[in-house]
Amino acid sequence: MTVTTNKSSGIKAYGRHLDRLQKKGVFAGQPEEYADVRHAAMAAFTKHGFPHRKQEEWRNTSLAALQETEYLLPEAGEHFTGKTPFYHWADGTRIVIANGRVAAGLSNLEGLPRGVRVESLADALSSQPERTLNYLSKAANYASRPLIALNTALWSAGVFVEISAGVTFTGPIQIIYLQTSIDQPVLSLPRTLVVAGENSQVTILEQHMGQGEATYWADSVTEILLDRNASMDYILLQQETPGSFQTHALQAELTGDSSLSLHTVTLGGGLVRNDTSVRLAGEGAEAYLGGLYLAGSGAHVDNHTKIEHAVPNTSSREVYKGILDGHGHGIFNGLVVVQPEAQQINADQRNNNLMLSDDALVHSNPQLEIYADDVKCSHGSTVGRVDDESLFYLRTRGIDEESALRLMINGYAGEVTSRIGHEGIREHLDQLAQSWIDGEDTASE
């Protein structure tokens, strides 16, 4: 059997999953209209197949290893009975999907104020199809994106957050996708839909984590819709296991005067590919995209971002920072597109990479595609080692080399986390980053 037939049989296998899940009644109660969407999405996935390295967008990331594995798609994952392995706030609002099921026992949806809805996306689709279909798959277009298509066709457990107009909730809302270790590799399909109404304000932490030796492929889709003058702090935290694959598409759509602060923090993992896409579709909209990726040996973290200025008077700022150690591999591919009618826009894009080892590898490719003439755009990227001048400076203040290095690396990472408004989340992320850095330090000793 050649590799090619292997691949296509793999693709067909995913197609059979859809029929099987439908027969088993996993999607029971969901509107007919969405069944059609699932079929159309599966058709798109079958047509395009997996992305491959001949495509410009996938030049540095190969999914070959992922295709060689047969991932199970259990109609209902194991019940998770363990202790809460994640950080959370006492009485904090959270919804937990463990092994592909909503884990009611781990979630806390008590006492949500009026106008804040946090619920299972599948439940919402069954009980309020019209309201849900109003938003679902509006930002995440699957037609030409096979990984979004696969998720759209097969997802069974997801989260729907809706903040009504004028409501402020910065609690935060915690959305947790947890994968624990089972005997066989599984495919998990996290699906998140977040809708912020006019003049609303909200902080959301979406967390993906694997435990222990878990090997899985998480093909995730997050859709974010911001109505007029809505303001959102969105933190995406990825703590995957070394044996895992994470392909995550995040699509955000911003209407007039809305503002999105999006922070993507990736702590190691196996192969991580983030396709983050933000569309500034209304005048006065502004987006900040912060990214922090830490990759040591065995980790391959690929961030592809696209910011589209579709209308005039919009602004975006992007800062992605990587710390690469061991044989870690980091990729940043940032595209800013300014459409012809989008005059008077501001866009700034930065990517910095700190290399802690000679064996680590980075590909950085910031790009501007500008079709308007009256714009202010800048971009740049750096790849460098720890600055010797700074190290010497700190040491002349009595700080030993090891501590000085840590201080500098933490400071470097802190430039991304310091932009997070919620103090608790910021401190938690700083701690996670610090223990990763400490871990890498001891590992290399």
Added chain:
Amino acid sequence: MLRIINLHVSVEGKEILKGIDLQINQGELHAIMGPNGSGKSTLAQVLAGREDYEITAGSFTYQGEDIIDLPPEERARRGMFLSFQYPVVIPGVNNIYLLQAAVNAVRKYRGEEELDAVDFLAMIKSKVKSVDLDNSFLYRPVNEGFSGGEKKRNEILQMLALEPAFTILDETDSGLDIDALKIVAEGVNNFRSPDRSFLVITHYQRLLDYMEPDYVHVLSEGRIVKSGGPELASELEQRGYGWLRERAGENGSTVESA
């Protein structure tokens, strides 16, 4: 306190210091002046422990001990302090964080108890005020976006916090306005004591008018070509360095001492 004997230093294969002899006793303040590129900063950085500057001959001792093999942090803990000519920006590291880490590293070395955040803040606040900086400077990343003068005052703040026995000021007066110069000079003067010594590198007599050095040395092309009392500074202010260079040339490598 500090004794330098026939010190030769090369940077990237090029000899910069060509035989420096200098002795600084406890309580003394020595000034070093000299043309751009003559090696003043090189000397300062070598004393502080910069590792990529190669000592090819000679030696120096601090408090009677040969410290050439000691790393910079160890020298700092023993009471050496260098105020940088070009203070370095440390992105993402708050000033107060650096100050506290530095002070506690030194306290630990001395066998003193480390200060917690509250005690440290109480200690540092009056010092921040004495160099005429705002408390907000404590919470900004080290030197990031500081003006030239603010950077230099921040260096003096670090000196005051660390209470070194031997301080090197490398052009701490450059880039200061007249008021700031006064603040820095007063800060140093108040800090002077019979057991603290200073090596002050400067281009301007004005700083020395405030500080009253015990000795003034002229460094030219890697050698100390003239040493004298405070009056040497005013002579240099009037005559420049040209006459010294010619004389150094005439006399070969002979060093004239006052």
